[in-house]
Amino acid sequence: MTFRARHLLGIDHLAPAEITTLLDLAEDYVALNRRTVKHSDALAGMTLINMFFENSTRTQASFELAGKRLGADVMNMAVSHSSVKKGETLIDTALTLNAMQPDLLVVRHPSSGAVKLLAEKVNCAVINAGDGRHEHPTQALLDALTIRRARGRLHRLTIAICGDIAHSRVARSNLILLGKMENRIRLIGPATLMPAGVAEMGVELYEDMREGLKGADVVMMLRLQRERMDGGFIPSEREYYHRWGLDAEKLALAAPDAIVMHPGPMNRGVEIDGTIADDINRSVIQDQVEMGVAVRMAALDLLARNLRAERGRAAAGVMV
Amino acid sequence: MSTLVLANARLIDPEAQTDRPGSLLVRDGRIAGTGAIEEAPPDGATVIDCGGHALAPGLVDWGVKIGEPGERHKESFRSAGRAAAAGGVTTLIARPDTSPPIDTPESLEFVTRRAADSPVNIRHMAALTKAREGREMVEIGFLNDLGAMAFTDGVRVVTDTKVLSRAMTYARGLDALIVGHPQDAGLSKGAAATSGKFASLYGLPAVSPMAEVMGLDRDLSLVAMTRCRWHADQITTADALPALVRAREAGLDVTAGIAIHHLTLNEFDIGDYRTFFRFTPPLRSEDDRQAMVQAVADGLIDVIASFHTPQDEESKRLPFEAAAPGAVGLQTLLPAALRLYHQGGLSLPQLWRALALNPARRLGLPAGRLTRGAPADLVLFDPDAPFLLDRFSLLSKSKNTPFDGARMQGRVLGTWRAGQRVFGADA
Numbered sequence: 001m002t003f004r005a006r007h008l009l010g011i012d013h014l015a016p017a018e019i020t021t022l023l024d025l026a027e028d029y030v031a032l033n034r035r036t037v038k039h040s041d042a043l044a045g046m047t048l049i050n051m052f053f054e055n056s057t058r059t060q061a062s063f064e065l066a067g068k069r070l071g072a073d074v075m076n077m078a079v080s081h082s083s084v085k086k087g088e089t090l091i092d093t094a095l096t097l098n099a100m101q102p103d104l105l106v107v108r109h110p111s112s113g114a115v116k117l118l119a120e121k122v123n124c125a126v127i128n129a130g131d132g133r134h135e136h137p138t139q140a141l142l143d144a145l146t147i148r149r150a151r152g153r154l155h156r157l158t159i160a161i162c163g164d165i166a167h168s169r170v171a172r173s174n175l176i177l178l179g180k181m182e183n184r185i186r187l188i189g190p191a192t193l194m195p196a197g198v199a200e201m202g203v204e205l206y207e208d209m210r211e212g213l214k215g216a217d218v219v220m221m222l223r224l225q226r227e228r229m230d231g232g233f234i235p236s237e238r239e240y241y242h243r244w245g246l247d248a249e250k251l252a253l254a255a256p257d258a259i260v261m262h263p264g265p266m267n268r269g270v271e272i273d274g275t276i277a278d279d280i281n282r283s284v285i286q287d288q289v290e291m292g293v294a295v296r297m298a299a300l301d302l303l304a305r306n307l308r309a310e311r312g313r314a315a316a317g318v319m320v
Numbered sequence: 321m322s323t324l325v326l327a328n329a330r331l332i333d334p335e336a337q338t339d340r341p342g343s344l345l346v347r348d349g350r351i352a353g354t355g356a357i358e359e360a361p362p363d364g365a366t367v368i369d370c371g372g373h374a375l376a377p378g379l380v381d382w383g384v385k386i387g388e389p390g391e392r393h394k395e396s397f398r399s400a401g402r403a404a405a406a407g408g409v410t411t412l413i414a415r416p417d418t419s420p421p422i423d424t425p426e427s428l429e430f431v432t433r434r435a436a437d438s439p440v441n442i443r444h445m446a447a448l449t450k451a452r453e454g455r456e457m458v459e460i461g462f463l464n465d466l467g468a469m470a471f472t473d474g475v476r477v478v479t480d481t482k483v484l485s486r487a488m489t490y491a492r493g494l495d496a497l498i499v500g501h502p503q504d505a506g507l508s509k510g511a512a513a514t515s516g517k518f519a520s521l522y523g524l525p526a527v528s529p530m531a532e533v534m535g536l537d538r539d540l541s542l543v544a545m546t547r548c549r550w551h552a553d554q555i556t557t558a559d560a561l562p563a564l565v566r567a568r569e570a571g572l573d574v575t576a577g578i579a580i581h582h583l584t585l586n587e588f589d590i591g592d593y594r595t596f597f598r599f600t601p602p603l604r605s606e607d608d609r610q611a612m613v614q615a616v617a618d619g620l621i622d623v624i625a626s627f628h629t630p631q632d633e634e635s636k637r638l639p640f641e642a643a644a645p646g647a648v649g650l651q652t653l654l655p656a657a658l659r660l661y662h663q664g665g666l667s668l669p670q671l672w673r674a675l676a677l678n679p680a681r682r683l684g685l686p687a688g689r690l691t692r693g694a695p696a697d698l699v700l701f702d703p704d705a706p707f708l709l710d711r712f713s714l715l716s717k718s719k720n721t722p723f724d725g726a727r728m729q730g731r732v733l734g735t736w737r738a739g740q741r742v743f744g745a746d747a
Contacts, residue, residue, distance in 0.1 A: 191493035192486050207493040233486060235459040243461055 005311070007119050007126040010135035013177040019177065021155075023145050026291070028297035030145075031295055033069070042301045043072035044102040050076045051093075052129070053109040058264060058289070059129050059138075063106045066296035088159045090114060091121055098122040104300055107131075107189060110209045111181065121223070125303040127296075131296045133167050139263055140173035143296040144294030146288045147218055155182045160212050160254070162188040163271050164233075166195045171222055175203065188212035189244060192233040209244050210296060216254040220261045221246050224271050237270050249271040251282070259284045323347050324739055325361040329370035329700070332379065333671035333690045344375060345730045346696040348424035349738035353692050370700055373733055376672050378440075379653060379687045380679040380699040382577055382625035383553065385646070387717075388434055389427070390419035394718050395630035397431075400650065401438035403715040407651035408732040409626075410700030411441040411680070411687050412551060416452075417474035423447035425462040432467070439742040440735075441697070443683070445447060445470045448487055448498060454478040457487040464496050469683045470551065472499035475600045477535065479505045483543065488546035497682070502535035502560065503601065512641040513602045513640040518691025519586045525641055531558035534561050539566045543574060551682065552576040555590040555621060556604050558611035575682050576605065577623035580649060580656045583612055585722060595636045596722045599627075613665045616674050622682065626653040630718030649717045652723050658703055658730035668703070696739040705731040 002017040011019075032038055048052040048067040052060055060076060062291055066076040079093065088096075097105070098121065105126045107258075109114045112132030114132040119126040165171045165187050178185055185203045187194065199205055206212030213219060224240065234240045247261065260276055260283045268274040276285050327343040328558075331354060344511030361367045387394040397414075397712055404412050413429065416422035422431060425489055427445055435442035438468070445467035450456045460471060471491060477500075478484040491498050512526030513519040519526035536552060543550045555564065555576045567574045586606045587617040590597045597603060604612075615621040627647025636643050649656075657675060662665045672688075680688030687697050711724040 115612045191489045232456065232483075234490070235457050235461070239459040 002033075003306070004172075005303070006306055007114050007128075007135050008299050008303060009126065009128045010117060011137045011140050011173045012135070014137075014160060014180075016180050018139070019144065019180065022141060022295070022298050022302060023148060026141075026145050026294040029294040029297040030291065031166065033290070038069050039071065040069065041071045043067065043070040043104070043304050046072045046304060048072040048074045048104040048106065049078055049100075049102045050074065050129075051097070051108075052077070053079045053107070053114070053307065054130070056108055056129070058292075059108065062289075062292045063127075063129065063296050066293050066300055067104070069293070070297055070300055071163060072300070082199045088120060094118045094121045094129070098124070104303060125307045126269065127161070127299060127303065130169050133169050133172070136169040136172045137173050137298050138292070138299060140177040141299070142288055142292040143220065143261060143263070144177055145172055145291045145295055146284050150284050150287070151217060156184075157217040157253075158184045158186065158215060159218040159220060160186045160188055160216040160283065161220045161222065162209060162246065164193045164224050164269060165189050165198065165222070166193045167225065168222050175201065179203075186212045186216065189295055190234055190240075192285070208244045209250055209254055213250055213253045218260055218261065219246065219251065219254055220259055221272050223263065223265065245269070245271055245273065247277055248276060251276060258282070261285065261288060263288070321432070322569060322739065323352075323365040323698075324369055324696070325365045325367045326375055326698070326700070327361065327367055328373035329371055330372060330673050330703065331690060332374055332479075332668045333693060334669050337669040337673070341372070344690065344698070345717055346522065346736075346739045349740070351690060351692055351694045351696050354690060360485065362636035368734075373700055373702045374668060375698060375700050376668070377639040377690060377694075378677040378699045378735060378737065379408050379675045380411040380413070380683075380685065380688050381628065381653060382413050382623050382679045383415055383651065384412040384628040385415045385417065385630065385669035386651065387610055387630060388418065388431060393633050395467040395716055397435045397438055397442065399715060399717045400497050400628075401435075401440050401442065403650040404440045404650075405735045405737075406603070406715055408654045408701060409440060409650055410697035410699065410735060410736050410737050411443065411685065413469055413679070414442055414444045414682065416445050416473055417476075421447045421452050423450050423452070423458045423467050425459060425712035428463055428466050428468060432490040435667075439564050440737055441687070443467070443469050443685070445472055445499065445576075447471065447514060448473045448509060449478060449483065452476050454480055457483070457490060460487070460491055460496055461494055463493050468496075470497040470499045472553065475501050475507040477503050479500055481538070485542050485546055488548040488550070489702050492546055492548040497550065497551060499551045499553050500539045502532055502539050502555065504531040504534040504538075505532070509599070512598060513590065514587050514603065514604050515585070518590070522590070526556065527602070528680060529581055529604060530568050531560055532557050533559045533563065536563050540572065540574065543567065543572050547572075548574045551623075553629070554579055554582065554601060555615070556582045556601050556612060557608045561615055561620060566653045574704065575622040575678070575717075576593065576620070577625055577679075578612055578616065580624055580653050581627070581647060581722060583609065583616065584656050584659050585609070589722065590640070593640040594722075595638065596647060596720050596724065598643050598645045599647070600615055613660055616660075617666050617670055622674060622678040624657060624671070625679070626650055630716055631720045632718055636720050647722050647723040648714060648718055649721070650716060651714050652709065652728070654699070654701060654723055654732060655709075655730035659728070662729055663702065667729050696736055698736040699732060700729055700734040700744065701716060701732045703730050705729065707731060
């Protein structure tokens with residue numbers, strides 16, 4: 001097995017072989033999840049804590065389900081409503097939690113780098129479920145699995161990522177993962193939503209969506225946050241939809257068998273036409289959700305194995 | 321197929337920078353060629369003898385305020401069109417600072433329709449931010465698709481640099497032109513004159529020309545950051561010029577303009593609180609005025625415009641600092657500009673470069689040239705004919721001109737738009 005990571009903080013620190021290992025294991029869990037009895041004992045006896053400093057329904061549910069199907073004891077903490085309001089610092093929260101002896105910690109935080117800071121203070125394995133505008137590794141992994149299953153491979157594809165690149169951790173993690181797997185990546189969006197210096201990251205930039213979609217194998221739409229819509233970064237919803245919303249006319253420019261992806265939740269009529277989102281021949285949006293649980297199970301499983309091995313070595317007195 | 325020969329003219333060609341005798345051939349509304357005077361006109365052509373007078377591309381007036389919508393009693397598209405034709409202006413660019421402002425595709429469509437049957441070409445600029453409030457950018461994409469020439473909040477400065485930088489970044493993606501009013505909003509608030517001895521003696525609220533330098537420095541930094549296409553609407557002080565030079569040397573896509581009154585008048589013209597001489601920015605010192613004339617000659621300032629701003633009598637019949645700023649200028653732009661020619665500062669081709677060629681080029685219009693294929697938008701004028709200006713003879717609905725009663729030289733004899741005469745003997 002090639003998976004050495006102690007934490008899953010980002011895609012950046014994963015080698016291509018580690019990514020492949022994780023996706024291969026996730027395939028097994030896809031099969032498991034489609035059975036009536038979806039149970040494994042991979043995490044039996046272990047404690048998984050979901051710690052979300054930012055509201056989330058989908059990702060938290062996905063992690064919760066992944067942990068429960070693997071037999072872990074799962075606890076959800078909506079931290080944004082509790083101790084943070086009482087003035088506790090992030091590190092104190094981490095230390096408090098650490099004292100409860102969890103084995104796996106899934107963390108989402110609105111500040112970039114906060115999950116890494118927390119990981120340095122605890123003894124368990126940490127999964128980044130999204131930190132600020134930095135990374136969201138399990139989303140990129142589930143997208144990779146979805147692409148691999150839909151297109152039969154995960155390399156030498158032309159992948160167009162469209163929308164709010166600047167504020168998207170999904171875009172960043174995908175950019176890194178798909179780049180590591182040697183794909184051709186195009187970023188499409190208004191200049192106001194394009195992060196600075198991105199041109200130096202080996203991607204192609206397009207302001208004009210029609211140009212950017214030409215011949216693309218994968219069209220990955222990003223969610224446009226409501227607070228960015230009115231005049232700040234773009235003038236209006238209707239102008240955004242006109243120029244950067246995915247409709248049938250624009251999608252016709254992509255490869256005839258191009259798949260359409262969206263990390264959700266969607267704004268129908270803002271970044272994507274509802275009929276395209278619902279088109280079972282093009283849209284793999286529901287598959288992404290399904291792959292999400294499997295990929296998270298694989299990530300939890302692999303980290304738990306490494307954690308057990310590490311603790312085993314420590315107990316045996318082996319220098320690490 | 322209609323053919324027109326404008327024979328025996330003094331051809332002012334701003335592109336070739338020539339001023340020479342010749343005749344001009346117009347076919348189907350476009351310039352078909354220029355020739356020597358002796359050449360016989362083609363058969364069936366209408367021939368007009370220009371009597372040796374100057375024939376030049378019609379003026380392209382960069383910034384014209386029209387009262388539609390909102391203040392039609394001050395100026396309508398109809399009255400502005402007539403005044404423009406009489407003044408030799410064949411293309412006027414309407415400003416978006418109306419009430420309500422031109423800040424949506426719907427309002428741009430409205431003014432485009434209203435302006436459609438004008439004797440001259442009317443194009444429109446759009447506001448840069450919604451309601452010109454400096455908070456949210458307008459639908460630059462939709463407005464650009466509908467033909468907005470540029471985006472500007474007029475003399476209102478967008479003070480929030482985050483808002484401005486995002487609007488500039490967004491505009492860059494669409495290759496849209498942003499027109500800025502370089503001015504520090506805090507310092508220039510309430511000012512009616514340029515600070516100095518004159519303003520102090522007359523007790524007028526004043527602002528240092530450095531407020532313009534500060535505004536320009538800020539805007540140019542944002543242009544360097546965002547790499548958008550940008551035009552400084554009015555550069556009026558010598559201290560601002562070095563920043564402009566540096567920006568061009570750094571390769572920024574930056575141009576600059578000036579109003580005709582800042583080239584022909586100075587702060588002393590305000591005299592005894594004459595409100596027709598109140599402008600934004602205020603009239604400057606004589607040193608600044610001369611520096612600006614030189615900057616136009618050097619090509620550092622690209623565009624001269626009338627900054628036509630109609631105001632009714634009541635808006636001007638007020639104490640100086642309370643009076644509304646601005647002057648009408650569609651009919652006085654040409655004779656006022658000729659003052660610079662008669663005083664020896666600028667040649668006619670140099671003047672027409674700033675009055676017609678450069679503004680057309682910057683806005684992507686084919687006008688402003690005497691080249692084959694260009695639209696036959698032309699003005700025939702006698703640069704020497706003297707007259708005393710009577711403001712009530714102006715065709716604008718508003719008569720607020722600082723040149724009332726002034727001795728001027730230069731009379732428009734004829735104006736053609738796309739080969740059709742829109743002003744002069746048989747129009």
